Amino acid sequence: MEKIVETIFLNLPIGVLVIGPRGNIIDANPVSCDILGCPLDGFVGSNWADVFFVHEENSEFVNVVFDAIQKVTPQIERVTPYFLPNGEKKFLSVISSTQRGEDGRISAIVVLIEDLTELHGLHEREKRMLAQNHRLATERAESLIAFAQSVAHQIRNPIMSIAGFTRLLDRRADKASHESLEAIGEETRKLESMVRAVTEYSSIAIENAAHVNLWVVIEEAKGRVADNEAVKGCTVVWDTECPDMNVLADRHLLARALSELLLNSIEFSGDAPAVKICAKDKDGFVVLSIADNGPGFTAEGLEMAFDPFYTTKPVGAGMGLTRAKRIVNEHQGSMTIGNRPDGGALVQVSIPVDPL
Structure with a gap:
């Protein structure tokens, strides 16, 4: 049995150090020597402090063992930098168990080491590539926004002129011409609405970022929805689950994005809308889900919902989800849409709790 254990110990794919209660290294396998850049005879029998304390830059590595001793913790696990005697830098996963x-006295400390360099x-x-892609995407978006602002500015005056002359002509027109002028006026108003939507979209930017309680943001969004003419008089059943947590965000801008999503859910949920809002902290991100009891997204809607001016509603410019996604992107977040298995739409927003 001892030979089997020894064979396993010598052939483990990760490094193992066994340190005695007095700090002497009782045993070490070959992989630990390869990872730490020290011959086997330089480990076994030596005091671990004499081996590792001489290099101040390896203090994080040393602290993993120290913490296991001082905090009476069964197991400590960290990823730490480690410098070899020749100056080469590695990144190691280190697990120390007492x-x-x-x-209650320490009989041995077992240190497991894996090279993650x-x-x-x-x-x-990958992070550098993502950062570069994000920079390029930001530059493209800024160019498109500048172009949209320019176009909106250039066509606003002609539209206003067309609308004004149409009204003047309509006052003098006979009945036969009235219908045509009314059609021109209606289309002009649609164009005016689109220009306003583009101008508003292109002006979205974070102005006052601060740490704010997520519950406060959600409640502000619900208040914005309650004041909207499209849903006044409508009784909404709210179900909100939100932990007590803060997020770094432009409070009013983020509330505006959430209100767009909530309004969309209510408008598509019929006479008895029920909206569930669920927020949770996951790996440094706030993940906020909004689910409703409506019919959900159609196949076309899933594909085109974020496209500007796409809408299936009789009124509106079709910019609600587009604006919301832009605001979330400004917060370095992401947004996805889908349908729940039991029916209804599901929108998920993910933003970093404290973006770099």
Whole structure:
């Protein structure tokens, strides 16, 4: 049995150090020596402090063992930088476990070491690529926004002139011409609405970012919806689940985005709208889900919902979800839409709690 255990110990794909109660290294496998850049005879029998304390830059690595001893914690796990004697920098996953006797005294400390340097390098390259893609996407978006602002400005005056002359002609027109002029006036008003929507969309920007309680943002969004003419007099059943947590955001801008989503849910939920809002903290992100009891998104809606001016409602410019997504993007977040298995639409918003 001892030979089997020894064979397993020597052939483990991760490094193992066993440190005695007096700090001496009782045993080490070959992989630990390869990872830490020290020959086997330089480990076994040596005091771990003499081996590792001489390099101040490896203090994080040393602290993993210290914390396991001082905090009486069964297991400590961290990813730490580690510098080899030749100056090469590695990133290691280090797990230290204290073994204690019945009297509570430490009998041994087992340290497991895995070299994550290559994986860390891949993650860093991926982060740089994502940052570059984000920068390029931001530049493209800014160019498009500037173009949209220019177009909106250029066509606003002609539209206003057409609308004004149409009204003047309508006052003098006979009945035969009235219908045509009315049609021109109606289309002009639609164009005016589109220009306002583009101008409003292109002006969206974070102005006052601060840490704010998420519940406060949700309640402000619900208040905005209650004041909207489209849903006045409508009784909404709210079901809100939100932990006590803060998020770094432009409070009013984020509330505006949520109100667009809530309004959309209510308008598509018929005479008895029920909207559930659920927020949770996941891996440094606020994930906020909005579900309703409406018919859900159609196949076309799932594909085109974020497209500007796409709408299936009889009134409105079709910019609600587009504006909401833009606001979420300004907060370095993301938005997805879908349908619940038991019916109704589901919109999920994810934004970092504290973006870099």
